[in-house]
Amino acid sequence: MASEREYFDLSGPLHLTSVDWDDANNRMTVAASLVQGVYILERDRQERREGPNALAPPWWDFFNFKLLRPLIDDVDSSIFGAIYEFKPQSSQSNDLLHRRIPRYVIAFRGTITKTDSVSRDIELDMHIVRNGLHQTSRAEIAIQAVRNMVASANDSNIWLSGHSLGSAMAMLCGKTMAKTGKLLESFLFNPPYVAAPIERIKDKKLKHGIRFAGSVITAGLTIAMKVKQPRNLTFDSFAALSSWVPCLFVNPSDHICSEYVGYFEHRRRMQEIGAGGIERLASQNSLTGLLMSASGNESSEPLHLIPSANLTLNVTPSRDFKEAHGIHQWWQPDLHLESKFYKY
Structure with a gap:
């Protein structure tokens, strides 16, 4: 049974009827909504909701995006990511010339605690803790999808976006591309930081x-x-x-980030x-x-450590951890945000 938060008309950012792409909060709202679209894509798959019964499409249609294709995990066949293309209405055709608007967005969801996906997601969460996410097949699929999109996009603006586990996946993809000189605008919501609290x-x-x-x-x-x-x-x-400056969205009450x-x-x-x-x-x-x-164990550079970032804190009081860690907080209209820019 679908929860209220899966319905865009009940919990989506309906207030954002017109996107100002120069506004950082507007871009944050769009990026978070597209991540939510991936969550609902997987829930639609699990609940066998298709056609007019599917709940995911409004999460991208509202902002004039089209789903190019979902990204499928090779182990449990769950949908863990999606590639979107911006398709403005004919009256907005010149919008694509705006340097702030993404032509494509590659978004990744976090852990879903439902039977069909929870075991694989938790396995990947453990790989984050052990700094081994890059060695997983899901990461290989994600990185290859990003590489292919960058190669075929002809310098079009590409965004990466993710939440929690998906934020770590987007971080890995962003770092991988940055090392080749491709700096992708990245929106990382509640990114895991593996350390003592x-x-x-x-x-x-x-x-x-x-x-x-x-x-x-x-x-x-x-x-x-x-x-x-x-x-x-x-x-x-x-x-x-x-030179890669991802946007990190952190709630101080969320011990994961x-x-x-x-x-x-x-x-x-x-x-x-x-x-x-x-x-x-x-x-x-x-x-x-x-x-x-x-001690002789193989190690690689820590995924969560980055030189530069635009760090945005949601200092709105949170009732509990679930609220502080949730993706839904990032499109609320009454947020109290504090942002700082850190350059290495």
Whole structure:
């Protein structure tokens, strides 16, 4: 049975009758709605809702997008992503000349806790924790879809968008393309940050002390690992990503993504106190990943660590974790948002 939030007419951003593509909040609303379209596509599949009974199409039709094709997981046949094309009405045909409007949007959903998809989604969530999402077949399908679209789009504007698990997938695709010089505008809602929940500590001095100690240890281990091993390209690849500035949408009450607040603010504070060199080493490595490498386990650069970002916080009070982590918050008309730009 469909929930109220699956119906666009009941819970969608009906207030946005005309999109101002120069407005950051409008772009955020469109990107979040297209992610919701992927969620509902999969729910339509699970509930066998087809034709006039399908609930997903209004989530993209409302903004004049067309579904080009869904992205299908090869393990459980679930729909985990979608490629959309902007199709303005004839009276709006000149809109495509606007540099802010995406010609294509590739969106990824997060975990769905329903029988048909939950086991595969949770398996992928565990891969995020172990920093192994890039080794999964779903990630291979996603990255190849993005590569193909970039190759065939003839420099058209392409967006990436995702929520939670889907945000991690969009992050992986965005980083992969950025390393080839293709900087895709990216909207990452509640992106997972794999770390201890330091941001939940109320005492600011204690919190800074813990972060400072963690930076010193991480930087020291990074130097030690580089001495023992041939020079790798971790720093170079991290610096190469600095021109890619994804938009991160974080709720401070959501412990899955809230560490991004401390990650960027701590880096700024370390620069202010003259410890920028330590933090530059620490901010590109995770302590867990370094310890795994030291013990002989294969490791790769942490997915959640990025050099630059446009970080938007939803500081509207949340009733519970489910609300703080949900995609629905990002198209509400009465949000209290705070945005900061961080450049590496």
